[in-house]
Amino acid sequence: MNKFIIASLITWGASLCWLPLRSQEMLTLSRAIETGLENNFDIIIRKNDALIAENDNTLGNAGFLPTLNLTAAQNNNITDTYQEAATGSVKDIRGATNRSFNAGLQLNWTLFDGFSMFVNKNSLGVLERMGETEARLTIESTVSSIILAYYGIVQQQKLIRVLEDAVALSGDRKFIMESKLSLGSGSELMLLQSTVDLNADSISLLREMANLERLRADFNRLLSRNPENRFLPADSLIPGEMLPYRDILERAKNQNTALQLERYRLDLSTLYLKNMQSQRYPRLNLNASYGYNQLNSQTGFLEYNRSYGPSFGLSLSYALFDGFNVNRNIKNARIEISSGETMLKSADLGLHNEIYKLFVDYETNRKMVEIEEVNQGVAKRNVDVAYEKYRLGAFSDIELRETQKKYIDAQYQLLLSQFQVKRAEIELLRLSGGLERYLGL
Numbered sequence: 001m002n003k004f005i006i007a008s009l010i011t012w013g014a015s016l017c018w019l020p021l022r023s024q025e026m027l028t029l030s031r032a033i034e035t036g037l038e039n040n041f042d043i044i045i046r047k048n049d050a051l052i053a054e055n056d057n058t059l060g061n062a063g064f065l066p067t068l069n070l071t072a073a074q075n076n077n078i079t080d081t082y083q084e085a086a087t088g089s090v091k092d093i094r095g096a097t098n099r100s101f102n103a104g105l106q107l108n109w110t111l112f113d114g115f116s117m118f119v120n121k122n123s124l125g126v127l128e129r130m131g132e133t134e135a136r137l138t139i140e141s142t143v144s145s146i147i148l149a150y151y152g153i154v155q156q157q158k159l160i161r162v163l164e165d166a167v168a169l170s171g172d173r174k175f176i177m178e179s180k181l182s183l184g185s186g187s188e189l190m191l192l193q194s195t196v197d198l199n200a201d202s203i204s205l206l207r208e209m210a211n212l213e214r215l216r217a218d219f220n221r222l223l224s225r226n227p228e229n230r231f232l233p234a235d236s237l238i239p240g241e242m243l244p245y246r247d248i249l250e251r252a253k254n255q256n257t258a259l260q261l262e263r264y265r266l267d268l269s270t271l272y273l274k275n276m277q278s279q280r281y282p283r284l285n286l287n288a289s290y291g292y293n294q295l296n297s298q299t300g301f302l303e304y305n306r307s308y309g310p311s312f313g314l315s316l317s318y319a320l321f322d323g324f325n326v327n328r329n330i331k332n333a334r335i336e337i338s339s340g341e342t343m344l345k346s347a348d349l350g351l352h353n354e355i356y357k358l359f360v361d362y363e364t365n366r367k368m369v370e371i372e373e374v375n376q377g378v379a380k381r382n383v384d385v386a387y388e389k390y391r392l393g394a395f396s397d398i399e400l401r402e403t404q405k406k407y408i409d410a411q412y413q414l415l416l417s418q419f420q421v422k423r424a425e426i427e428l429l430r431l432s433g434g435l436e437r438y439l440g441l
Contacts, residue, residue, distance in 0.1 A: 025231040029150050032223060033438060036146045039224035043142055046135040053124075053131030062121035066109030066286070074101045097296075104291035111314075114281030119274045126271065130264045137257040142222065143438060144430045149219040151237045151422050155415045156212045162411040163205040169387065169404060170198040176391060190397050197401055239366070239421050245359050248432045252355055253348070255433030262347045266340035273333035279326045282318035355431055362424035365417045372414040379403075379410035 037043060059065050077098040083091040110117070174194040181191055217227035253259070292308040319326075386403040389395035429435050 026234045027231040028234045033146055035223045040142050042138050046138040050131035050135040053128045057124040057128045063117035066107055069106045072103040099296040101294045104289050107288040109286040111286055112284040114278030116278040119271050123271045126264050126267050133261050140430050144426050146222050147426050153215050154233050154237050155419045158415055160208050166201045166408055167205055170201045174198050248428050251432040259347055262344045266344055269336045269340040276329040276333050285315045288312035358424045358427050365420040368417040372417055376410045376414045379407040383407045
């Protein structure tokens with residue numbers, strides 16, 4: 001009878017979610033992470049941004065290489081010409097055609113710009129590394145979300161099994177009361193109360209089953225899959241070895257991705273200062289060209305003219321006065337460096353603070369798990385004893401219900417603390433760059 005009740009609830013819950021009952025995929029955590037790394041939209045976008053930054057890091061974009069342009073033009077004119085010379089001669093030409101053709105190659109090469117091109121190349125290198133780091137930051141965030149969502153589903157399934165046990169126990173209790181009432185020894189009031197409790201437990205079970213479907217949908221979203229994709233987690237939640245606080249903090253100082261981004265931003269501010277200082281130097285350019293010119297004219301002194309050949313030279317420019325703008329830009333750049341150093345210190349302190357709070361939660365919940373595992377065992381034993389006494393008539397409905405609630409609460413608190421330990425563990429690993437145990441970053 002109890003199995004029938006639970007099966008009916010599961011079927012009902014599935015129908016409420018518009019999902020058919022069928023065989024489901026067994027999904028391991030490693031496979032889920034692999035799928036997320038391949039398909040997650042945020043990761044794909046960040047990787048594309050990193051590729052753009054890599055493509056931009058070239059000598060040509062930094063200003064080391066010359067530019068070479070090809071130009072060509074042809075002009076045609078049709079004119080009517082009437083001329084009277086002082087000698088009395090007259091030239092009257094109707095529909096005269098004049099054609100000109102010009103072509104050339106032009107080379108421009110900056111030989112010296114106050115070392116700005118070297119600064120630009122270094123800046124492009126920093127931007128490329130920033131793109132890679134931002135992609136890594138997105139990967140770490142997504143992977144930690146996948147892990148926590150996966151284990152959240154594992155714990156939710158455990159909670160559902162606890163509630164299934166509660167429904168089964170409430171169903172047995174109702175059946176006992178129906179049997180007693182049919183024999184004339186029961187109470188209709190107690191039967192009604194057992195029915196209310198069974199319905200309440202059934203509603204709780206349905207609510208948590210719906211929560212499980214929502215968790216699955218959010219998890220599929222992280223993997224860029226259809227929200228209706230059904231699966232069963234193949235791995236269980238197993239807390240890792242105790243993480244040493246000092247090791248976590250030291251690794252975070254050296255490997256934290258967000259902190260590394262702040263360092264790169266400070267590097268860019270320093271390079272910007274050097275770029276501004278380069279404007280105090282003269283600029284030396286090499287200019288070279290090869291031209292071809294041809295003229296065909298039915299009017300004028302020459303009917304045909306052609307010239308071609310190379311030309312080259314150097315140009316030197318130096319700004320003697322620019323309204324003190326270079327000095328102003330240099331001062332602002334130094335202020336930006338000071339702000340960058342302050343932001344780096346703030347980020348470092350914020351990281352230390354976050355790790356400390358997470359480690360407090362981590363230690364506390366590990367200790368709570370140890371206590372709650374014992375408490376859960378005691379609560380389970382209490383339920384078994386209470387149920388046997390209830391069958392023999394030595395335990396009241398209220399006492400049985402209270403014992404049952406304590407068991408459910410003990411199970412729920414244990415599951416919650418286990419998940420909180422895992423959440424703190426994953427966050428500590430993410431902040432310290434230690435998610436390599438889950439993927440090869």
